[in-house]
Amino acid sequence: MLNFKNLERDCADSGFLLTNEAKNLVKELKKSDKSKIVNTITKAIGVLSADGPFAYIIWLEYKGSLKSKAEDLEEGVAKIIYQKSFELLKKEEFIKNSNNYKELREIFTGKNENPGICHDIYQMFLVKGILEKMLTYALYSARALEVKETEEKEE
Numbered sequence: 001m002l003n004f005k006n007l008e009r010d011c012a013d014s015g016f017l018l019t020n021e022a023k024n025l026v027k028e029l030k031k032s033d034k035s036k037i038v039n040t041i042t043k044a045i046g047v048l049s050a051d052g053p054f055a056y057i058i059w060l061e062y063k064g065s066l067k068s069k070a071e072d073l074e075e076g077v078a079k080i081i082y083q084k085s086f087e088l089l090k091k092e093e094f095i096k097n098s099n100n101y102k103e104l105r106e107i108f109t110g111k112n113e114n115p116g117i118c119h120d121i122y123q124m125f126l127v128k129g130i131l132e133k134m135l136t137y138a139l140y141s142a143r144a145l146e147v148k149e150t151e152e153k154e155e
Helices: 004-023 031-051 052-061 073-091 101-109 122-141
Strands: none
Touching: 004 031, 004 073, 004 101, 004 122, 031 052, 031 073, 052 073, 052 101, 052 122, 073 101, 073 122
């Protein structure tokens, strides 16, 4: 059964954790790093909103979310988004039989005899809304990040 009483808070908590983990990918957050974090989250929201959960998962995989080690900040943020999406859906009991976030595509589409969490259109739209809410909190949290820009003095 879904934990509707705490759904909004769970989305917010996941979004804030997502942003904090993304911020921790760099030693000192610069303005350009903040822009990359914000842009990656914004693109994820755009793909999810415009094209749906399946395209969202594929886009995150394309961005490098399944790589063992991220090569750049955008890949790292995509990986965190993928993981937080899995964790939130697990917490809200959409995912019951898996502890491996790398199986998210199969969990969405179904594997073996399991129909997948998006087998029902109403449930798919609920999942989409939950993920959008998480990403929205992450986006606003990322926009509020303070950057430490070192000023170079010209002599």
